[in-house]
Amino acid sequence: MNFTSSDNTFEAAQAFNEKDSLKEFRDEFLFPQFKGQDYLYFTGHSLGLQPKKAREAINEVLDSWSLRGVDAHFTGDHPWMTYHESLIESMSRVMGTKPEETVIMNALTTNLHLMLVSFYRPTKTRYKILIEQNAFPSDIYAVKSQARFHGFDWREAIVELTADQDPLEQIENLKDELALVMMGNVNYLSGQAFDMKAISEKAHEVGAFVGFDLAHGAGNLICDLHNADPDFAVWCTYKYMNSGPGSPGGVFINQKHLGKTDIPRFEGWMGNHKDTRFVMSPEFDPAPGAKAWQLNNHPIFQMAALRASLDLFDKATIKALRKKGDHLTGYLEFLLNENCGEKIEMITPAYSETKQTRGNMLCMRFKNDARAVRKALQDNGILSDFREPDILRIAPAPLYNNYTDVYKLVEIIAKES
Numbered sequence: 528m529n530f531t532s533s534d535n536t537f538e539a540a541q542a543f544n545e546k547d548s549l550k551e552f553r554d555e556f557l558f559p560q561f562k563g564q565d566y567l568y569f570t571g572h573s574l575g576l577q578p579k580k581a582r583e584a585i586n587e588v589l590d591s592w593s594l595r596g597v598d599a600h601f602t603g604d605h606p607w608m609t610y611h612e613s614l615i616e617s618m619s620r621v622m623g624t625k626p627e628e629t630v631i632m633n634a635l636t637t638n639l640h641l642m643l644v645s646f647y648r649p650t651k652t653r654y655k656i657l658i659e660q661n662a663f664p665s666d667i668y669a670v671k672s673q674a675r676f677h678g679f680d681w682r683e684a685i686v687e688l689t690a691d692q693d694p695l696e697q698i699e700n701l702k703d704e705l706a707l708v709m710m711g712n713v714n715y716l717s718g719q720a721f722d723m724k725a726i727s728e729k730a731h732e733v734g735a736f737v738g739f740d741l742a743h744g745a746g747n748l749i750c751d752l753h754n755a756d757p758d759f760a761v762w763c764t765y766k767y768m769n770s771g772p773g774s775p776g777g778v779f780i781n782q783k784h785l786g787k788t789d790i791p792r793f794e795g796w797m798g799n800h801k802d803t804r805f806v807m808s809p810e811f812d813p814a815p816g817a818k819a820w821q822l823n824n825h826p827i828f829q830m831a832a833l834r835a836s837l838d839l840f841d842k843a844t845i846k847a848l849r850k851k852g853d854h855l856t857g858y859l860e861f862l863l864n865e866n867c868g869e870k871i872e873m874i875t876p877a878y879s880e881t882k883q884t885r886g887n888m889l890c891m892r893f894k895n896d897a898r899a900v901r902k903a904l905q906d907n908g909i910l911s912d913f914r915e916p917d918i919l920r921i922a923p924a925p926l927y928n929n930y931t932d933v934y935k936l937v938e939i940i941a942k943e944s
């Protein structure tokens with residue numbers, strides 16, 4: 528990412544906008560308003576913007592409900608019974624999964640628990656879970672409560688990987704005691720991305736299962752899940768996937784675990800094979816693939832917003848989005864270094880040509896109070912995000928952010944921090 532001092536101008540940022548092959552996508556989104564103007568929005572790592580087509584997709588469901596009532600489960604352009612399935616191909620393209628390894632259901636933490644039922648199978652001697660330090664609290668609560676559920680003291684069962692430790696070395700150290708590696712592939716507080724393939728390979732080498740929370744990776748990094756080869760992964764769709772608050776979660780279950788009859792799993796009627804679901808038999812007849820893990824009727828309104836969002840991913844492609852994301856995030860880092868260097872301590876790792884070390888989010892500390900910087904930005908029509916205790920997170924999302932957004936953001940930070 529080679530920027531030179533001549534790129535430190537508004538005109539240079541405008542020129543980058545002109546050359547941006549994804550620039551048209553900005554127009555597909557609705558921006559929150561500040562004094563009659565669009566906010567500059569840098570919080571897509573928290574809640575992505577609303578695609579303009581989301582309303583149309585949701586209205587289509589409302590219309591179908593009013594026109595067809597219960598028959599809408601089986602009739603209309605997008606029958607509800609298979610609504611979620613019609614999104615799988617697109618989701619698989621974004622996440623690098625095989626369609627049969629993928630389901631869209633529930634929300635992230637619920638799905639994490641469901642996966643832990645299947646893939647945390649502790650024994651007296653192999654019961655430890657390795658998780659990164661400063662993992663998102665919901666993940667920590669999930670693994671602690673699962674350890675307790677299996678009768679272990681979480682203080683012994685949960686091992687935290689500190690920022691200076693190599694995950695592969697830690698896995699090797701824990702070896703025969705390690706039941707599961709469960710990590711965020713991008714840490715929510717530092718923006719650090721982990722090498723899922725290397726971690727999965729090492730975990731499997733010592734006989735442990737491995738799963739990832741891709742809340743900050745989905746729609747952001749090239750996850751290439753099938754080839755990375757973890758046992759499972761879970762993600763949400765309201766961040767970089769722009770599907771709205773409380774939108775449904777995504778789940779990957781590795782092909783090698785599909786179709787097994789002896790895998791522990793919590794089951795419900797939507798996991799039953801479609802052909803026999805309405806036989807209403809008390810015997811569970813599992814649907815093929817990851818679909819066997821489904822429990823409930825699906826939230827169709829939320830799925831509709833996801834449809835509108837995935838259409839945009841199909842058009843833009845995750846590969847092109849990552850390429851722009853690297854350049855745009857690199858430009859943000861360059862401008863911060865040029866204009867506010869000493870005021871900032873960057874926490875997120877540097878860009879690397881050879882591996883994904885980060886996505887679209889930069890996390891930083893300030894000599895001054897980060898909370899005050901966030902407030903100053905907001906007062907100037909720019910949304911960023913503060914996390915306790917002292918971290919500002921800024922996410923330029925390649926679908927709707929551009930280079931002049933980033934330039935204006937840094938101008939305010941340089942003035943107000």
Ligand SMILES: Cc1ncc(COP(=O)(O)O)c(C=O)c1O
Binds near residue numbers: 635
């Ligand atoms: C990294 C991470 N994991 C888990 C969650 C919890 O997600 P949910 O509320 O969808 O279960 C979040 C929410 O922001 C998150 O950022």
